[in-house]
Amino acid sequence: MSPRNTAQRAAILDVLTETEAPLGIEQILSKGQQAVASLSQATVYRILKQMMDRGHVATVQLPGQTPLYELSGKGHHHFFRCWQCEQMFEVTGCEGLVDQLVPRGFALEDHDLFLYGLCATCRRNG
Amino acid sequence: MSPRNTAQRAAILDVLTETEAPLGIEQILSKGQQAVASLSQATVYRILKQMMDRGHVATVQLPGQTPLYELSGKGHHHFFRCWQCEQMFEVTGCEGLVDQLVPRGFALEDHDLFLYGLCATCRRNG
DNA sequence: CCGAAGATAAGAATGTGTTCTCAATAAGTC
């Protein structure tokens, strides 16, 4: 059966829709509480898990960090994370590049890639 | 002061030296116990931490996994992880490739890259 | 070889992220 249309579910979906970058549990919780003050952490976990099971949400696993969440269906992409403002920027266009690193005889099926540095704004201001 | 020369410390160093791929705590523990049967998990953690503080050991953080450990001083490199045999293979030569993905105006300072698929052996046998 | 100080084993304790429990609440149905 399809899930009931609760204010909490709508709030979480709104947060994910309005934000371009992937978000952590705490960020989703605090932003969601601006719409539904009573929103609890357990509910955020519960709803995100359901959305993932239904394929509406995907996780972004940065090395050594807890997962971030974003709406799925964006196609293959990676992220540039700014060390100053900590924002994440979507990066595309890795097709063909990564293949050049695969050892002879190996079959590449997937890859993870994360870029770190300064975004254009922080670079100018810093 | 320099650390005392114990059998446990030598065993862990041997394990890291003899293995080309980065290892997890459990692997280091079980391999090390072949040399020093009494080796305990706490000691593995303690000695690895010391080796990291001294810069002799570095961690490899795969997304969504606990850290792996390898001897440092290998220069910049990445890994290809085989889904079948779960072995990790060192990959080098990313220079210049990653830069092509950096958005205009951004300053790239570091990156993580992980390749997944089938190694040559598993590809032939599977 | 002795003794002081550091190192170890084992398990207890901790920390963190996530899931569970259950009484209270709210959605959707008739």
Place this chain on the structure above:
DNA sequence: GACTTATTGAGAACACATTCTTATCTTCGG
């Protein structure tokens, strides 16, 4: 509007990796 049933909030419980505690053992300087 009342009923049935899913959903929620709050905190307890859990899982797990990691660190701490302490009594015992080992290294190494003298």
